[in-house]
Amino acid sequence: MLNIPCVIFAGGKSSRMGEDKSLLPFAGFNTLTEFQLSRLNKIFKTVYISCKDKSKFDFDANYIEDAKTTQTFAPTAGFVAIFEELKENSFFALSVDAPFVSQKEIEKIIDADTDDSDATIAKTEFGTQPMCGIYHRSLAKEFSKMLQSDNHKLGFLLKSSNTTFVDFDDEKPFLNLNHPHEYQEALKLI
16 A cells, blocks of 8 residues: 555546546446545555545545635645645645546656655647646645645646656546547446
């Protein structure tokens, strides 16, 4: 079991999906979030769920509700709340809609992480995967500034910070379920 805490980000707007994707049924579970929690609990000692409002879920978990200073659905509010809640210097972030990121990819990212990195993030030929990687406390103040200025561009933050990018040749583990057709495809793959 990995000692670094894992945080599942499940507070997005899901506008492209047309409904809250964190609540969609998946792989025999009532929700995609429960599926992610179940499988990640087998990899990490501690798993949290970052969300706007935990009352939308009807199962027990370690919830961290977003900072209440904004109405936005961007993950910035989640990062601020996570750094306020957790005592650890870093955590592994994974979006709820990335159900195929396995222990193999997670361990490769963890192995590439260094103490002087601000973040260690997965990257494929199609671009960076900002919601799959490790974030260090050294970015906590920057996330607070971003939230206050209503700036939610994770890619810009990662480019302007000491970020280690971990290259992956295979795009499949990083499939995001953003649209209904991607969700249907994932149901077939699982």
